[in-house]
Amino acid sequence: MINLSRRALMQSAAVAGAVTILSRPARAAAEYTFKIASDIPASHPCNVRAQEAADRIFKETNGRVEIKLFPNNQLGSGPDMLSQLRSGALEMFIYSTQLVAPLVPATALPGIGFAFKDTDAALGALDGDLGAYLRKQMEKVGLIAMPRIWTSGYRQVTTSTKPIVTPADLDGLKIRVPASPMWVSLFKGFGAAPTAINFAELYTALQTNLVSGQENPLVVLETNRLYEVQKFCSMTNHMWDGYWVLANRRVFSSLPADLQAIVTKHFDAAALDQRADMASQSASLREQLTAKGLTFNDIDIAPFRKKLQEAGYFAEWKQKFGDEAWSVLEKYTGPLS
Numbered sequence: 001m002i003n004l005s006r007r008a009l010m011q012s013a014a015v016a017g018a019v020t021i022l023s024r025p026a027r028a029a030a031e032y033t034f035k036i037a038s039d040i041p042a043s044h045p046c047n048v049r050a051q052e053a054a055d056r057i058f059k060e061t062n063g064r065v066e067i068k069l070f071p072n073n074q075l076g077s078g079p080d081m082l083s084q085l086r087s088g089a090l091e092m093f094i095y096s097t098q099l100v101a102p103l104v105p106a107t108a109l110p111g112i113g114f115a116f117k118d119t120d121a122a123l124g125a126l127d128g129d130l131g132a133y134l135r136k137q138m139e140k141v142g143l144i145a146m147p148r149i150w151t152s153g154y155r156q157v158t159t160s161t162k163p164i165v166t167p168a169d170l171d172g173l174k175i176r177v178p179a180s181p182m183w184v185s186l187f188k189g190f191g192a193a194p195t196a197i198n199f200a201e202l203y204t205a206l207q208t209n210l211v212s213g214q215e216n217p218l219v220v221l222e223t224n225r226l227y228e229v230q231k232f233c234s235m236t237n238h239m240w241d242g243y244w245v246l247a248n249r250r251v252f253s254s255l256p257a258d259l260q261a262i263v264t265k266h267f268d269a270a271a272l273d274q275r276a277d278m279a280s281q282s283a284s285l286r287e288q289l290t291a292k293g294l295t296f297n298d299i300d301i302a303p304f305r306k307k308l309q310e311a312g313y314f315a316e317w318k319q320k321f322g323d324e325a326w327s328v329l330e331k332y333t334g335p336l337s
Helices: 006-023 045-060 078-087 105-111 119-126 129-139 181-188 199-207 218-223 249-253 257-291 302-311 313-321 323-333
Strands: 032-038 065-070 092-096 143-145 150-159 174-177 193-196 213-216 232-248 295-298
Touching (some): 032 045, 032 232, 045 065, 045 092, 045 257, 078 232, 105 129, 105 232, 105 313, 105 323, 119 129, 119 323, 129 323, 143 249, 150 218, 174 199, 181 193, 199 213, 213 218, 218 257, 232 249, 249 257
Parallel strands (some): 032 065, 032 092, 232 295
Antiparallel strands (some): 092 232, 150 213, 150 232
């Protein structure tokens, strides 16, 4: 019997490993390597579907285009990454329509309060002339947006006092909103008392009744346990938001036309999958939050729109966005102002 020392065995294993590695064919470097980043968690459907698109692009281009995903603010804050995108240091970026607005004000247009009756109406507009108009505005600052927008969904109002059924139920309500003029003017139009509070302080503000209500997508209620300090969730669908898949125009244009087409095709296909994911998630979240004690109710948006018209909300934002942008929006919403 042959006895081998521990050292000899380890040396033998190392040699065997080296032979295996040397015999494995080396993966050729991609001709084009892009980074795509986001400020949302890795498990979010946007990132899951973006990774699938990147894998399909790599396969269909025979390894010529490799897109590496960096979720969850790995490359900096949202505004930082937007700056990197403009400079070309970051090639692609998944970002909210509302958060692109400081750079391209028109991109906030889909978030006009009570503009669309439902998600299908919003997506129809953004797959149509409204989306084309907004993408054209982004091109002016050096950004390319993939044709199909990805959905974030609607924001809903929650309260600890009573459900919101009619516009009058918002009168005098102390409600937390983001520090955004569009949010503030929306709720002031109903006679509410909107208060800008840092999101990190929201749970405590609700718990101590500093404010009685807040507004956010359902997923935020779940992940941040806001159902513990709120009783009612009114499906107001008052503001819609989505995510653009953006690319630096100069960098994207450096791809040959056939590769541009492949990248666009797979990100647009992923957008449809992501939309389905979000629709399924919204339905299941309502069930989960009901089980955790929230009482849900649906509303008719017509009286809410009428109240905002009377308050001058739509006229104010029409003036800010301009007649051209507003007419494109109203093509899909009907008259607002």
